[in-house]
Amino acid sequence: MSRVICQTCFRPQKACICHLVQVVENSASVRIIQHCKEVTQAKGTAKLAELCLSRCEIEVINPETQFWQLATNQVVLFPADNAIDVEKWWQQVQVAERNSPTVDGDKRNKVAVFHEPSIVLLDGTWRQANQLLRACRNLQNVQFIRLCPTIIDEKASNLRDLSSISPASKKNSQVHTTEPATGYARLRKAKRTDSLSTIQAIAACLISSKIDKNAGLELIKIFERFVDFQLRFRPQ
């Protein structure tokens, strides 16, 4: 007997997450480049983010056979060596917006990244994220941004509190710059206990940079409900 699949969230009917969806307005758009192997991950949160955010799109890529391209207004959330803190990037955006020319022309192109800023996230394991990066055709001039753990600690206490962070796992979260371990660890054990889920990473970006703080906080609440829902399917 074939399983009935929800045509909105593409999950089996009994695990459908559509009831968790709540539309959240975000001003900075979000583009998720999703590794093809991540599509069927029941614990993945990219689809939930796409359904909730007013400006979010997912692009599924098989990095072995496909390429993708960045637009000039897009920055990539990834802890590359030259990544700058998301908060610093957002400050630059605001300064540039204030100083930007009002007419089209060469000058405008130079600050294109500051017009309608868009954040790109890579959805997959760290290994898959690296593969996705290699499949990007125009990575040369890209601006990488990262979440600064201290920013999250100091300024987004809601993020920390709502995600039921465990102090023990936080101590071990030195591998990547982005994230203390969170409620997501309850779902995905193994290697990614130091990672944020996609929806949390988006939320952290919006909160810590104050781009769309309220939208970020709403996303965290939705995420918490998602974790509770998912845990119901875990064998006792």
Ligand SMILES: [Zn+2]
């Ligand atoms: Zn559904």
